[in-house]
Amino acid sequence: MRLFSKSILLILAVLLAGTSVYAQEATKRVFSLQEAIAHAIENNVTVKNERLNEAIATAQVKETVAQGLPQINAAGNITHNAIIPITFLPANALNPGAPDGVFMPVPFGVPFQSNVSVSAEQLLFNGSYFIGLRAAKVYKELTLKNTVKAAIDVAEGVALAYYGALVAEERIALLDANVQRLDTLYAETRAMNENGFVELIDVQRIKVNLNNLRTELENVQRSYTLNLSALKYQMGLPNNADIELAEQIRNLEVDEPGLGLDSYQQRIEYQQLNINRDLANLDLRNTRMRYYPTLSLFGNFGYNAGKSKLGDLFQESPDFYLPMGGADVLIEAHTWNPFTAVGVNLNIPVFDGFLKANTIRRQRLITEQVDLQIKNLENAIDMEVQQAQVNLQNSLQSLETQQENMELAQEVYRVTKIKYQQGVGSNLEVVEAENALKTAETNYYQALYNALVSRVSYDKATGNLLK
Known part of the structure; x- marks a missing residue:
């Protein structure tokens, strides 16, 4: 499962080139997951801020270039x-x-x-000028990577909020159906009690379950509202924006994990850290250039x-x-x-009190620090990929189990209700079957949500979230 199609990648390319459009519509808007991610990358405040940093870096490059042009004053x-x-x-x-x-x-x-x-x-x-010009261009490249990193984080946040809202939406539909089903059973049981076929305790038992089910429905409805608010925040929409989710959780599929990480360069954090190492080396070269004369x-x-x-x-x-x-x-x-x-x-330059020599020593230590950070990141990426792969495999296995349990619980409830209506089953069996079905449905959609989240984490760990 990949969160981005080619159209969304085109939108990201436009963003990195410096184009941003934001339009808030008063009417209800329907978003698929890909559309929600595209809208978020275009309008999320964090991504916008990183794009401003790109513009600032571009201006800094021009400032550095200007220092090498003729300086004319009147x-x-x-x-x-x-x-x-x-x-x-x-x-x-x-x-x-x-x-x-x-x-x-x-x-x-x-x-x-x-x-x-x-x-x-x-x-x-002036040797420092040419090194500074190179450093400014490398820093601009870093700001581009920072924008991509922000887009990846936003895409992850949108996916999690979107999936959370979908699960809550589906649970609302299921709980609502369960409430109606149990309400019908409650009415039937109460009528049977009035006619002397069942005891009052059977009616009360169903009433307790019905009340609990209605309370759970209200809780899930509030959870849906919170997930939708989180989604709108990630998308850069006001909290009062009226949106609707185009997809349904039951139609989503979770793919098996792929081959994993082909190269550390697939991870944006690794790219950022390598650019930081380039900047540290340029700082070191810049200090060495200060030993040379200027003309x-x-x-x-x-x-x-x-x-x-x-x-x-x-x-x-x-x-x-x-x-x-x-x-x-x-x-x-x-x-x-x-x-x-x-x-x-x-x-x-003749003598500066060993200022440049001590600066070079410090910058060499900084370069060594960055090298250690890169090595540590490689180990961390290996661990994250392995952990994400295991979590995804476990989630898929759990999803398969919970799906089977839900189908069995549905069949048990169907048979138990028929037996009860035919007078060969007890009210307690129906209530227990109803509870088991509700639990199985809840567990299934929670397992599906966990599998979707695990897939997002796996794609992010392998650097494929926006591919």
């Missing part, structure tokens, strides 16, 4: 030098006749200055200006002539004057 400022700094110059530099050793205070600067610039930097080599290219281009008045910063300065060497030289004055610079930045 800047600008206007500064008011309220007190212009003083610089001391030799007096004879300004006046050849001044004595040596005399310095004159000269203000250097202007009251208002401004500059605008554009800077760019491009990473040329980047930078460039800067801009304009600056200086004026005595703020408003002059936004006006073009006039050209003027400056006498030099007995001649007047034309000076082209510009308010804004360009500047540019290019270069490379090289950063070479």
Whole structure:
């Protein structure tokens, strides 16, 4: 028995690709088990949250990629030098006749200055960047596995709640039929008592059984409501949603266990743990890369200006002539004057107080821990598969036995009632046969439920629940 058809796998694929649609209908909706699982995977809050984690991981990959692209920034400022700094110059530099050793205070600067610039930097080599990019992609893969794990858990929860509701629904029908049958017997026995054919205690005995049966029916009805509420919760539906189950427990079949687990990779937990090991190894490689130098290219281009008045910063300065060497030289004055610079930045790690060395030791221990966890998971999977297989075989054997018991109890009740109606059987025999039949029916459907649950556990243990 497999919980998923190809159509449901297509829905899961759409979910993992990032498509989600949720629509709540006011009318009653009928769900088969596969439809209930598909709806749950599409609308369950846990699965939705894991899909959001996928989107977050995708954004993190893009963030990491962006760090290796050119980083371009623009800047600008206007500064008011309220007190212009003083610089001391030799007096004879300004006046050849001044004595040596005399310095004159000269203000250097202007009251208002401004500059605008554009800077760019491009990473040329950084080992940690490339490792980080790989780690981000591996982490994204982990979030995809987490979504599948959430879908598997939700599918299991839906199946258990669905089967529980089906069993309760069938037991309600059986108990209701038993109540009607016993109520008819009670009326017949009471009439026979009134005519003097049976004693009052026979009537009372049936009445006690009838009351107990009605109480049990009410309990099972409440159990059905609880199972239905659990199913709606797993499906991402509000508790007041009106749904109906399309299947009947009597029509379900439980397959024999298959060949078991072909590979540990069939288990999503094993896949998750292997990705965690990859991430641990990438962390270790990233720390080792921090021993290597980093290299980047930078460039800067801009304009600056200086004026005595703020408003002059936004006006073009006039050209003027400056006498030099007995001649007047034309000076082209510009308010804004360009500047540019290019270069490379090289950063070479020398000594960090053994920080990286100790970090590497710690990360190696973490990697060893993950390896031990993987080995332990392999042993746990072997045990789970064996246990699930044994439980399924026991459940199937019990189901076969309980089915035979129920058929025998039905025949015993039929014969006992005929004998009682013909006056060759006692009322006590009918009551006992009725109780035996009710017990046999209850045991059968409980055995069927246990077999279905065991099959779900077996499929999950072998990694085949969503296949």
